[in-house]
Amino acid sequence: MTKIEKIVLSYSGGLDTSIILKWLQETYGCEVVTFTADLGQGEELEPARAKAEMAGVKDIRIVDLREEFVRDFVFPMLRANALYEGQYLLGTSIARPLIAKHLVGIAREVGADAVAHGATGKGNDQIRFELAVNALAPSIKVIAPWRQWNIRSRLQLLEYAEKHRIPVPSDKHGEAPFSTDANLLHTSTEGKSLENPAEVAPDHVYQRTVDPVDAPDTPEIITVGFERGDPVSVNGKAMTPAALLTELNGLGGRHGVGRLDLVENRFIGMKSRGIYETPGGTILLAAHRGIESITLDRAAAHLKDEIMPRYAELIYNGFWFAPEREMLQALIDHSQAFVSGEVTLRLYKGSASVISRASPCSLYSADLVTFEESTIAFDHHDAEGFIRLNGLRLRSWAARNGR
Helix, strand or coil, rough: CCCCEEEECCCCCCCCHHHHHHHHHHHHCEEEEEEEEEEECCCCCCHHHHHHHHHCCCCCCCCCCCHHHHHHHHHHHHHCCCCCCCCEEECCCCCCHHHHHHHHHHHHCCCCCCCCCCCCCCCCCHHHHHHHHHHCCCCCCCCCCCHHHCCHHHHHHHHHHHHHHHHCCHHCCCCCCCCCEECCEEEEEECCHHHCCCCCCCHCCCCCCCCCCCCCHHHHHEEEEEEEEEEEEEEECCHHHHHHHHHHHHHHHHCCEEEEEEEEECHHHHEEEEECCCCCHHHHHHHHHHHHHHCCHHHHHHHHHHHHHHHHHHHHHCCCHHHHHHHHEEEEEHHHHCEEEEEEEECCCCCCEEEEEECCCCCCHHHCCCCCCCCCCCCCCCHHHHHHHHHHHHHHHHHCCCC
């Protein structure tokens, strides 16, 4: 085994990473620095510090990344209207490159020669973490305990914890819990009964949205303001990126907006069923498409829609720091120069519907499109030549086929 002098561990303070922390100390016999990212997961993070101190960690990092997460990762993705497989708003996927970026940054700061994560060998996260490290610091070794140790079951995990006197919360005994991931953009839930896609998800799986059936019977009208493709205000109030998303999460969650029950194709090759809740992100996607509808040229908008699946797939598969994602981002960002204005939406029983939009950069001309008399000259006879030229190839094709 290559001698490792210092490791930076992505540490949540939960049972798995607490066991991983002990395993790293025992296996490599070196100092382990813990890094806990505050991405707005809604959990008290100080217990993670206490657990790391109990494990003898001297260098404990808890970093508030909420503004950076939304500003530099969620919003650029939103400019693309990114959806993986047409539905998933990439809430987990987009958080991993940010965590990896700071893992690498701390490793360089403290002179560590390795970073470690708690992702399993069956999931996407191991790929996302490690591809990001490859792109940012290829000389740093990545340690993935779930691919290295001989622990193969939940029972063995609990036995290891008991042997090394690692506290096990009472709710971790017995049946395995749901696997959850949360941040400011979303909450995802997998495992247990959800592993059967034919079984309806139990109500208690949902954590940040009410059942649309139980949502208020009165719609709520909200307005989202945009500047150059990024949301900047809610109901006329300017907000920071993290505060804005937090506000929309509350509004959307109250009306049951943003629920998704999805069977997706993991990059590693298997299908997985998960429950996603993305209330604020769902509102922003609808609002962003609403403001683009009046500010983007037709061809530019259609080109964006063509490249979006590729862009979303790159994020899902862990290629945020790859040159092709950055190239696509440059194109997308260029398209947003005039995507400014306000969009009004109706939140009601699980839906976020655009009901009006306005922009000082609008390409929409009521005078041009009206069925009434217009002051803008439009010769209806021009349409005849337009149709005839576009039909030329169709007439040639029909003639050849004997139609």
